[in-house]
Amino acid sequence: MHANVKQNLAPLINPGLKLACSQCNLRELCLPFGLSETDMTRLDHLIGGGRKLKRGHHLYRAGDPFESIFAVKAGFFKTDVLTEDGRDQVTGFQMAGEILGMDGISTEVHACNAVALEDSEVCLIPFTELENLSSEIRTLQHHLHKVMSREIVRDHGVMMLLGTMRAEERLAAFLLNLSQRFTARGYSPAEFHLRMTREEIGSYLGLKLETVSRAFSRFQDEGLISVQQKHIRILDIRRLKTLLAPPDGRIS
Amino acid sequence: MHANVKQNLAPLINPGLKLACSQCNLRELCLPFGLSETDMTRLDHLIGGGRKLKRGHHLYRAGDPFESIFAVKAGFFKTDVLTEDGRDQVTGFQMAGEILGMDGISTEVHACNAVALEDSEVCLIPFTELENLSSEIRTLQHHLHKVMSREIVRDHGVMMLLGTMRAEERLAAFLLNLSQRFTARGYSPAEFHLRMTREEIGSYLGLKLETVSRAFSRFQDEGLISVQQKHIRILDIRRLKTLLAPPDGRIS
DNA sequence: AAGTTGCATTGACACAGATCAAAGGGGTAC
DNA sequence: GTACCCCTTTGATCTGTGTCAATGCAACTT
Known part of the structure; x- marks a missing residue:
């Protein structure tokens, strides 16, 4: 280990x-x-x-x-x-x-x-x-x-993610969070380099590395992002955000 | 809701x-x-x-x-x-x-x-x-x-629970945590009244209420605890603790 | 005391994600 | 520059938990 x-x-x-x-x-x-x-x-x-x-x-x-x-x-x-x-x-x-x-x-x-x-x-x-x-x-x-x-508030957000989201939702939330933080630092919101492995992403998101990899591939197939190893480009941020809404879209 | x-x-x-x-x-x-x-x-x-x-x-x-x-x-x-x-x-x-x-x-x-x-x-x-x-x-x-x-440290513990534990492990960790906190306040470590519903426990642990209920029942069948609605008695705290060790018991 | 209303339990089944396995690709170290 | 190793991808199968549904229990209301 x-x-x-x-x-x-x-x-x-x-x-x-x-x-x-x-x-x-x-x-x-x-x-x-x-x-x-x-x-x-x-x-x-x-x-x-x-x-x-x-x-x-x-x-x-x-x-x-x-x-x-x-x-x-x-x-x-x-x-x-x-x-x-x-x-x-x-x-x-x-x-x-x-x-x-x-x-x-x-x-x-x-x-x-x-x-x-x-x-x-x-x-x-x-x-x-x-x-x-x-x-x-x-x-x-x-x-x-x-x-x-x-x-503390950030940790609550992660607890929410781990407690209520499905694999693709978690990964979408993760990508959007990175994008937003890169933006705040003056980098591109759409294109960045992942510094961590699939296993580390998985560990953070409560998923296995294979699940992370598959979710990346599916996002790519659907034209949401392009993935090349650790290089990510977000192609359709709007649709990525809609992934976060739960299936029935209920509003409380 | x-x-x-x-x-x-x-x-x-x-x-x-x-x-x-x-x-x-x-x-x-x-x-x-x-x-x-x-x-x-x-x-x-x-x-x-x-x-x-x-x-x-x-x-x-x-x-x-x-x-x-x-x-x-x-x-x-x-x-x-x-x-x-x-x-x-x-x-x-x-x-x-x-x-x-x-x-x-x-x-x-x-x-x-x-x-x-x-x-x-x-x-x-x-x-x-x-x-x-x-x-x-x-x-x-x-x-x-x-x-x-x-x-912050507590939240990290919850993240660990949500990210790596299975249903019974989560519930065991939850009960042990409650027991320890009640003890620190001078109450019985083994017998207490749950103030929250199965649904609230489930929400906290990232599980559905049915899963919580089933886990309680299984713990009771195995003689670890006795459950009567919200009344809990821990019968075998040692064995409950061993549930937290992962299956292969690896030590890093 | 009876009725009402949540809450809890239990069963049958479905499915998302884990696990096991194998092959390919890229970065790093030498 | 080259070789090795780790990381990643992808497939096939398995399983834990979610989902749907029905019944049971207990407390509160009137």
């Missing part, structure tokens, strides 16, 4: 990678959102430098002591949970501007693994210092709460 | 119900955990009184403006999400000492419905004031973050 994930060679923190939040083009998506110039400078001083990770390397592992949360500066991550009885599941995919590691706050120990799915870069945000600063900057405090709350 | 849920008659906030955190026997489970006497008194001043709800009444609805979070003082709640395409799913069941409403922080609007499953009572915690106070009391700030993080 996970033979494809290379060992983490403990990449070092590199202060040279430190790019001030105030200079970062992700600041509108990320933690500094809404901060004044002066407050953003204070946040700059707190960020503990950047960290680069090669594809396949762990940002953190379940069980690691919790010290920081991380902002994805570039690249793509997955998080997965592994229970003692041998089950494992991908709980999310994170892209630039998104925050990783908040699962560790409650127990002071990370509850899941975070793995880079391509060469990536994160900002390290020491959590105790973030709490210190956020008690002085109300905007920052409130935004941190919003970020955590958004994660 | 939801014809069984009575209309919310807008129960009023009752300052007379205000019981100080410092006097509450749930304080070790709830928000005041870890606070000093003096800090707890400050929290007391913030709590906006209690609110009683009859069974079937909404504490809040999706779309309501977000102003407060709530601590369950007594009773039992469910939260559910309802999407515009007509899907709905129970996202959680909350009992005494647990916090409700954190889904509303991110958008200033509640993202789900919260319904009392029995006559219940909550404490109202105005969120802006809580943020004010928590920026002065570091212990409170940190504990709030822990509570939110715990909710």
Whole structure:
């Protein structure tokens, strides 16, 4: 299991990678959102430098002591949970501007693994210092709460997906979600490269990899998308969205 | 749909119900955990009184403006999400000492419905004031973050359940979780009353009510539990736990 | 006390998705 | 540049859970 994930060679923190939040083009998506110039400078001083990770390397592992949360500066991550009885599941995919590691706050120990799915870069945000600063900057405090709350709401969406949707609906929702997030980052809404395998998609969506593959093929046959390995092009986003409506289209 | 849920008659906030955190026997489970006497008194001043709800009444609805979070003082709640395409799913069941409403922080609007499953009572915690106070009391700030993080971790557990478990495993996990939470509150770990219907259990577990019912019956046939409508008695908790291990018992 | 109205149980059958299996293709490492 | 390995695709079959339907049970109402 996970033979494809290379060992983490403990990449070092590199202060040279430190790019001030105030200079970062992700600041509108990320933690500094809404901060004044002066407050953003204070946040700059707190960020503990950047960290680069090669594809396949762990940002953190379940069980690691919790010290920081991380902002994805570039690249793509997955998080997965592994229970003692041998089950494992991908709980999310994170892209630039998104925050990783908040699962560790409650127990002071990370509850899941975070793995880079391509060469990536994160900002390290020491959590105790973030709490210190956020008690002085109300905007920052409130935004941190919003970020955590958004994660809760997102998880509820995934629970809905896993609890009520059929395979094709799940995959459609997944593609639309990716499309929307890429759009928000200035990339094409219709054409993108999947960073994860069919198995990882399946794990996230509660499906087997064969089912994911078949659903992709069926979407392609129906002219909804074109698939070439990890290359996806959405051809008919409108029809893709209608897949999400349940068969009888009842409205409550 | 939801014809069984009575209309919310807008129960009023009752300052007379205000019981100080410092006097509450749930304080070790709830928000005041870890606070000093003096800090707890400050929290007391913030709590906006209690609110009683009859069974079937909404504490809040999706779309309501977000102003407060709530601590369950007594009773039992469910939260559910309802999407515009007509899907709905129970996202959680909350009992005494647990916090409700954190889904509303991110958008200033509640993202789900919260319904009392029995006559219940909550404490109202105005969120802006809580943020004010928590920026002065570091212990409170940190504990709030822990509570939110715990909710994220809990949701990941549910995602795991929905994504990887079979019907009987889901139900076993559900019963064990309830048992453990009742135990933490001083109730019997083995005997309890379900406050929710088979349909609500099914919605939470991503199953149809018939499947839930059949799984209960099979557990009873195998001597794991005894079921009489909503009355559950766990007869063999050890064997129930072994159900959670997947068939081949692989350990990663 | 009887009637009404959900809620729960149980059975028969259908089907979506899992499983098992085999072959092809593309990216990565050397 | 080449070879290997992993990822992906596709087919055939199996099975767990959903669906449809009917009956039973219990609590609440009048």
